[in-house]
Amino acid sequence: MARRKYVVGNWKMNGLTAALGEAQAIFAAAGENKGVDVALCPPFTLIGPMISAAPGAAVGGQDCHAAASGAFTGSVAAPMLADIGASLVIVGHSERREGFGESDADVKAKAGAALAAGLSVILCVGEPREVRESGGAADYVLAQIAGSLPGDFDPARLAIAYEPIWAIGTGLVPTVGDVAAMHGAIRAKLGEQAGGSAAGTMRILYGGSVNAENAAELLGAGDVDGALVGGASLTAGKFVPIIEAAAAL
Numbered sequence: 454m455a456r457r458k459y460v461v462g463n464w465k466m467n468g469l470t471a472a473l474g475e476a477q478a479i480f481a482a483a484g485e486n487k488g489v490d491v492a493l494c495p496p497f498t499l500i501g502p503m504i505s506a507a508p509g510a511a512v513g514g515q516d517c518h519a520a521a522s523g524a525f526t527g528s529v530a531a532p533m534l535a536d537i538g539a540s541l542v543i544v545g546h547s548e549r550r551e552g553f554g555e556s557d558a559d560v561k562a563k564a565g566a567a568l569a570a571g572l573s574v575i576l577c578v579g580e581p582r583e584v585r586e587s588g589g590a591a592d593y594v595l596a597q598i599a600g601s602l603p604g605d606f607d608p609a610r611l612a613i614a615y616e617p618i619w620a621i622g623t624g625l626v627p628t629v630g631d632v633a634a635m636h637g638a639i640r641a642k643l644g645e646q647a648g649g650s651a652a653g654t655m656r657i658l659y660g661g662s663v664n665a666e667n668a669a670e671l672l673g674a675g676d677v678d679g680a681l682v683g684g685a686s687l688t689a690g691k692f693v694p695i696i697e698a699a700a701a702l
């Protein structure tokens with residue numbers, strides 16, 4: 454079966470309750486583009502209010518702790534996200550890996566905890582600029598997959614987001630050929646680790662400076678099943694054209 458396109462917004466540490474109207478407009482547009490799965494991952498504080506403002510919408514977290522509960526001040530556990538109605542969570546975003554020192558093993562534990570709690574997972578990988586420039590991007594990303602993919606999982610509930618770090622929030626994007634090559638390499642690696650049937654089911658998203666202008670080209674690249682979008686997901690005006698571009702493919 455063909456993989457459905459998947460467009461996910463990562464609001465990062467942006468958004469007060471006044472932004473819920475944007476989410477409502479985004480999910481209204483998603484309802485008109487039924488061929489595309491759309492989700493938003495706002496800050497923890499907005500998850501519950503966003504679900505109340507847009508009942509039935511796919512809303513998720515940007516991180517979770519690997520433990521189900523305990524003395525981890527400031528952290529949020531996967532069962533807590535599920536409890537308030539979240540349906541997904543991002544793990545291993547480069548801003549967590551780099552800014553908070555998360556290792557592949559940490560990301561793997563978080564992904565496992567999220568799946569056990571019934572959430573879907575978007576597991577991020579991506580190389581820094583110097584690795585891309587030295588020609589080591591594929592080795593780097595495939596090692597991240599090897600280290601952070603849980604051992605046993607439902608492939609329909611785990612998507613990979615390939616996000617070159619140097620493309621996040623910079624306006625720089627890899628060539629479409631480079632994106633297609635990396636996504637192809639990731640799918641082959643998933644086949645080795647999880648089996649060909651799982652690899653054929655799993656969605657691989659591209660992330661890094663996706664916007665209304667480049668979405669059609671990037672989303673149309675080989676083995677690209679959707680996009681993880683930061684800055685351009687904060688308003689309906691910028692995000693809806695990306696959803697529409699996915700729907701038109």
Ligand code: PEP
Binds near residue numbers: 463616663685
């Ligand atoms: C992201 O942070 O996941 C991201 C892709 O950000 P941006 O779209 O702003 O580059």
